[in-house]
Amino acid sequence: MSAEVTLENVWIRFGDFVAARAVDINIRQGEFFSFLGPSGCGKTTLLRAVSGFLSPSEGRVLIGGKDMAGIGPNKRPTALIFQNLALFPLMTVWENITFALEVRGVSAARRRKRADELLELIALPGQGEKMVDELSGGQRQRVAIARALAAEPGVLLLDEPLSALDLKLRQHMRTELRDIQQRVGITFIYITHDQGEALTMSDNVAVMREGVIEQVADGNTIYDRPATAFVASFVGENNLLRGTVSAVSRAAVTVDTGLGAIRARAADSGGKGSLAVGDDAYVFIRPESLKFDEEKKMDNNISAQIHQQEFEGSFWQVFFSIKGSERKLKLSMVNDGSAMSHQPGQRVTLGFAPELAVATPAGPLAAE
Amino acid sequence: MIAALREAVVRGGLLTRIGLALFAACFFVYLFGPLVLMGITAFNSSAFPRVSPWECFSVEWFEVLRNDQTLVEGLRNSVFIGIGVVALAVPIGLAGALMLMQINQRVRPWYYTVVISPILVPGVVLGISTLVFWDRVGIMFNASHETFFYNGFFLTIVGQATFISAYSMLVFISRLQRFDPALEEAALDLGATHVQTFRKVLLPFLKPAIASAAVLAFLASFENYNTTVFTIVSESTLTTVLASKVRYGINPSISALAVIIVVVTLLGAAVFEVVKRREQKAARESEKVARGEVPARARRKPLLLDPAMFLILAVFVAGLGTVYFAGTVGVEECKAAVKEEKQRVAQERVRKLQQQRMFQRAAPVAGEGEGEGGSAPAAPQAQREDSSGFESIFAPQNLKEQVESGPPAAGTESFQGIFAPENLESQSGAGQ
Numbered sequence: 001m002s003a004e005v006t007l008e009n010v011w012i013r014f015g016d017f018v019a020a021r022a023v024d025i026n027i028r029q030g031e032f033f034s035f036l037g038p039s040g041c042g043k044t045t046l047l048r049a050v051s052g053f054l055s056p057s058e059g060r061v062l063i064g065g066k067d068m069a070g071i072g073p074n075k076r077p078t079a080l081i082f083q084n085l086a087l088f089p090l091m092t093v094w095e096n097i098t099f100a101l102e103v104r105g106v107s108a109a110r111r112r113k114r115a116d117e118l119l120e121l122i123a124l125p126g127q128g129e130k131m132v133d134e135l136s137g138g139q140r141q142r143v144a145i146a147r148a149l150a151a152e153p154g155v156l157l158l159d160e161p162l163s164a165l166d167l168k169l170r171q172h173m174r175t176e177l178r179d180i181q182q183r184v185g186i187t188f189i190y191i192t193h194d195q196g197e198a199l200t201m202s203d204n205v206a207v208m209r210e211g212v213i214e215q216v217a218d219g220n221t222i223y224d225r226p227a228t229a230f231v232a233s234f235v236g237e238n239n240l241l242r243g244t245v246s247a248v249s250r251a252a253v254t255v256d257t258g259l260g261a262i263r264a265r266a267a268d269s270g271g272k273g274s275l276a277v278g279d280d281a282y283v284f285i286r287p288e289s290l291k292f293d294e295e296k297k298m299d300n301n302i303s304a305q306i307h308q309q310e311f312e313g314s315f316w317q318v319f320f321s322i323k324g325s326e327r328k329l330k331l332s333m334v335n336d337g338s339a340m341s342h343q344p345g346q347r348v349t350l351g352f353a354p355e356l357a358v359a360t361p362a363g364p365l366a367a368e
Numbered sequence: 369m370i371a372a373l374r375e376a377v378v379r380g381g382l383l384t385r386i387g388l389a390l391f392a393a394c395f396f397v398y399l400f401g402p403l404v405l406m407g408i409t410a411f412n413s414s415a416f417p418r419v420s421p422w423e424c425f426s427v428e429w430f431e432v433l434r435n436d437q438t439l440v441e442g443l444r445n446s447v448f449i450g451i452g453v454v455a456l457a458v459p460i461g462l463a464g465a466l467m468l469m470q471i472n473q474r475v476r477p478w479y480y481t482v483v484i485s486p487i488l489v490p491g492v493v494l495g496i497s498t499l500v501f502w503d504r505v506g507i508m509f510n511a512s513h514e515t516f517f518y519n520g521f522f523l524t525i526v527g528q529a530t531f532i533s534a535y536s537m538l539v540f541i542s543r544l545q546r547f548d549p550a551l552e553e554a555a556l557d558l559g560a561t562h563v564q565t566f567r568k569v570l571l572p573f574l575k576p577a578i579a580s581a582a583v584l585a586f587l588a589s590f591e592n593y594n595t596t597v598f599t600i601v602s603e604s605t606l607t608t609v610l611a612s613k614v615r616y617g618i619n620p621s622i623s624a625l626a627v628i629i630v631v632v633t634l635l636g637a638a639v640f641e642v643v644k645r646r647e648q649k650a651a652r653e654s655e656k657v658a659r660g661e662v663p664a665r666a667r668r669k670p671l672l673l674d675p676a677m678f679l680i681l682a683v684f685v686a687g688l689g690t691v692y693f694a695g696t697v698g699v700e701e702c703k704a705a706v707k708e709e710k711q712r713v714a715q716e717r718v719r720k721l722q723q724q725r726m727f728q729r730a731a732p733v734a735g736e737g738e739g740e741g742g743s744a745p746a747a748p749q750a751q752r753e754d755s756s757g758f759e760s761i762f763a764p765q766n767l768k769e770q771v772e773s774g775p776p777a778a779g780t781e782s783f784q785g786i787f788a789p790e791n792l793e794s795q796s797g798a799g800q
Binding site: 072074078082087100104131147 | 548550551553554555556557558559560561564568569572573651654655657658659
């Protein structure tokens with residue numbers, strides 16, 4: 001039975017330290033929802049509040065519409081997949097998988113049957129008699145998922161479960177996780193600091209910084225329309241230009257950056273204070289939105305000097321130095337077979353469309 | 369440092385190597401010499417525990433040990449108290465260790481110091497304070513002296529458990545430090561109650577530690593003397609019996625007991641080693657399985673079918689059989705021969721004494737003494753070493769044996785006065 005999860009004005013404090021600040025989130029039933037943020041941003045703390053290992057200092061956690069205050073982790077319809085998996089080392093694979101049934105007093109015969117079904121689901125048929133340490137990393141991962149699913153939870157919570165795997169396996173497990181979620185149809189809440197994981201798997205992503213939810217949206221929106229400077233700098237690569245707002249129209253703002261006036265789309269900050277004339281603002285342009293524009297056909301133009309070029313197979317990465325900034329601008333373009341005609345040191349004019357640039361209020365950025 | 373030592377051995381000259389070998393030999397002799405010597409004395413039929421003079425290889429002292437009621441009772445009490453201490457100290461130690469893992473970081477060092485302090489307190493103090501404390505409690509409840517407040521078993525178990533539970537706590541702490549708390553959370557998260565989590569996750573993990581703590585607690589209780597001597601009141605344990613025996617005269621049955629304890633310990637250590645190696649082997653195998661190098665095998669063979677285990681048992685049984693056979697067959701004949709030889713030597717000595725006195729009194733009668741000396745070399749076959757026959761002259765019990773002419777095993781009490789000088793005097797008087 002899939003369940004929805006609602007966090008209402010949740011605050012979590014440890015002494016003076018605030019791990020979660022006025023978190024309001026509604027996770028729909030059957031949704032694949034991710035919390036994305038750098039380590040130490042409080043995402044694991046929120047997960048523990050949902051699973052019941054700690055109670056919020058303030059606010060409510062509702063699962064399936066029921067307030068979870070005073071309900072312990074063993075009474076909640078949640079199952080947690082731990083970062084280190086926490087498989088029971090002294091039990092066989094099938095005993096691990098059916099632990100949740102064992103503590104409910106289900107007979108051994110019925111547990112064996114259920115274990116076989118789940119082993120089938122995670123594509124490890126006939127491996128039930130093995131000990132956990134006889135499995136490879138990816139297999140353990142799947143056993144942990146099966147063990148959590150055996151409890152028939154309404155919500156599956158995953159705490160960076162792929163972080164211990166190597167890159168290839170991680171990418172494979174992403175698709176597999178998504179597959180399993182669609183097959184079982186329950187709500188998944190996924191914690192990660194890896195934006196690739198969050199963006200590829202999730203229906204919705206919440207980006208967190210220092211206990212605050214910066215933006216909740218689907219992956220496309222997060223990438224294309226970041227709400228804050230932090231989201232824009234944390235998710236994907238972005239070129240940053242600093243400036244002051246000189247004009248505001250309905251859909252666009254003009255920012256004076258010292259490289260000329262730049263028109264950009266105003267970030268949708270969700271009513272948390274939008275840009276006004278005279279505000280400090282950041283303009284973010286994705287490397288793939290930046291083009292060579294010697295004829296100045298585009299609305300925004302910057303002059304720059306080529307610093308360095310890198311060939312990455314399917315892409316060219318070109319770095320530019322610009323006036324008044326230590327940061328290099330980065331342009332990436334598809335390698336369509338045409339040879340690069342530019343040389344380092346060459347002066348060029350770059351252009352980009354205003355709707356592909358985002359202006360946000362100046363604010364904290366993600367650590368490089 | 370060990371590496372440096374190894375370097376010195378490899379690089380160093382012959383002299384260094386000889387020096388090190390000598391040092392190692394001294395070290396091992398120092399460590400095990402007393403044990404080996406004591407073990408040997410258990411099989412010497414001589415009534416006093418000694419290696420030389422060697423009389424007869426015999427297992428009679430094991431028989432004496434078995435028939436020594438005070439010792440057997442002390443042993444029984446020690447085992448009983450040991451079990452009681454295990455039953456009390458292991459749960460207390462486990463609770464203490466669990467508590468340590470859960471309390472606040474800041475309080476932890478204080479707590480640790482408090483619970484570990486019984487180990488640092490001298491056992492004598494623990495013994496006396498246990499006695500005094502329960503006496504006070506008994507008085508508080510107006511209890512008579514037949515109640516458990518004054519019972520030696522109760523007091524000893526309680527008294528020993530005060531510090532032995534701290535020992536077992538240390539065992540549990542070291543194991544718990546390797547416990548992943550996420551396992552406990554995982555169990556709770558999957559719907560287990562706290563009791564189920566403890567029983568199904570934590571307890572199986574602690575099983576080896578429980579076994580070690582129990583063994584440690586039992587041994588610590590078994591060999592304890594300085595606390596027990598106060599708390600045991602009117603009862604006795606093996607250690608208190610042994611202590612009183614040493615005070616009032618000793619015979620090789622004590623060595624026999626030592627042999628039994630050493631053999632049991634060695635056997636236990638060997639079995640433990642076999643079990644450990646099996647586990648390591650199993651761990652290596654499962655790693656290989658995980659890497660996909662070998663297919664998973666069915667369950668392991670039972671322990672008793674393990675070749676190493678079988679070998680240990682075979683050696684033990686064979687050794688036991690050999691010793692028993694050698695120690696019982698032909699012992700009487702050997703002892704009779706030894707006794708005969710002793711009597712002969714003693715008579716010769718008496719005769720020499722008489723001759724001396726005769727010389728002193730008056731005219732020396734030449735030739736008689738020489739004649740006697742000439743007949744002496746007809747040594748009996750049972751005498752294994754020439755020197756032993758003469759050394760035994762100075763052993764006072766020889767003289768006594770001669771007088772009483774009883775078998776040496778007959779009564780241990782009869783040897784208690786061995787060192788009393790009047791025995792010697794009366795003997796030589798009788799010889800005259």
